[in-house]
Amino acid sequence: MDDDGAELSRAFFQQVVAPVMAERFPGLLLAAGRLGSGSDVLGLDDAVSRDHDWGLRLSLFVPADAVEEVDRELEQRLPDAFRGLPVRFAFTGATESQHHVEVSSVGEFADARLGFDPREGMSVTDWLSVSGQAALELTAGPVFVDATGELSAVRGALRWYPDDVWRYVLACDWIRIEQELPLMGRAADVGDDLGSRVIAARLAQTIMHLAFLLERRWPPYAKWFGSLFRTLACADEVQSSLHGALRAGNGADRQRGIAAALEELNRHQTEIGLSDVHQATVPFWDRPYVHPHPAIVAQLLDAVVEEEVRRLPRGRGSVEQRTDNVDVLVDAGARRAAVALKPCTE
Helix, strand or coil: CCCCHHHHHHHHHHHHHHHHHHHHCCCCCCEEECCCCCHHHHCCCCHHHHHCCCCCEEEEECCHHHHHHHHHHHHHHCCCEECCEECEECCCCCCCCEEEEEEECHHHHHHHHHCCCHHHCCCHHHHHHCCHHHHHHHHCCCEEEECCCHHHHHHHHCCCCCHHHHHHHHHHHHHHHHHHHHHHHHHHHCCCHHHHHHHHHHHHHHHHHHHHHHCCCCCCCHHHHHHHHCCCCCHHHHHHHHHHHHHCCCHHHHHHHHHHHHHHHHHHHHHCCCCCCCCCEEECCCCCCEEECHHHHHHHHHCCCCHHHHCCCCCCCCHHHHCCCHHHHCCHHHHHHHHCCCCCCC
16 A cells, blocks of 8 residues: 555546546536645545544546536445545545545636635735645645646646745845844743743744745645754755754753854845845844844845835734634635734834
8 A cells, every 4th residue: 555645546536436437427627636735635644543533535627517517426336446446435523435536627726725816816814814735735745636737727727926025025024033132032031931931932933934035935734844944055054053042051042043044044045136234133232132134134134126015014914824713724714814904004
């Protein structure tokens, strides 16, 4: 049996589902792949992944008016097992076993995960409502066939932020760091070691998120955040500094670790032409702390051209920069509501 869920899905499609579709719906243009939720979509499934919701899963895309008929036909014609695995099984929290060939149209699939179809164009608010995990559920998994090109069009639309929105969300991470970095040392200096460590961990998470943004990569949800971070080009240098900060026994050493990570990311940001500041951190007033050089945020935001982006509230950013509440981040409607605020006009 194949240990790789995505390749198992490919074989299931090619050897079982595709022949059924060819026999019962000849000429029907379709797309198929392993998209949506699941560690195998990210290529990160392992032996532990098999304990729930792992198995013969497939995303099958057909015209909207054919969805119900195709689903009924598959229910009748799919075998009981493939490669020793049950075709029908119950997801966590469910009691009824069913097949997990998710049949939908491309538009319905995108709308369920984003709250809109990106092929129809994306507003600034749309972009800010997209979490990295939501984007990955549409773009990360393998596509086995795409006869109409509709699925490729959706994935292409979500490739990355428009430049002005990209600059804005980058600036927001730098602002988040600016707001908390001096507090880490201050907490340590008044004897609050635990509080200082908590701030250091928050800063590390924001720095890692900033690294994803700089490399134009969508970050996944918490379970796989660190795993995919390790695949970034900057990971070795940045994570070494962050490990030092998180293991440090005092505020000064934590500050050195965080500052070193910021220097590495600022170097990359300068190299790709997004800003031109050659020192990531500067002294915070006359206190023994540092914060990001103010010119970094200023240069990012000053380069924004689109008026709608220029009017966005300073520092609030995308939905995953505003909240880490899981019930919000997994709900497309809640994400859209979270960013649907009146733009700041000041």
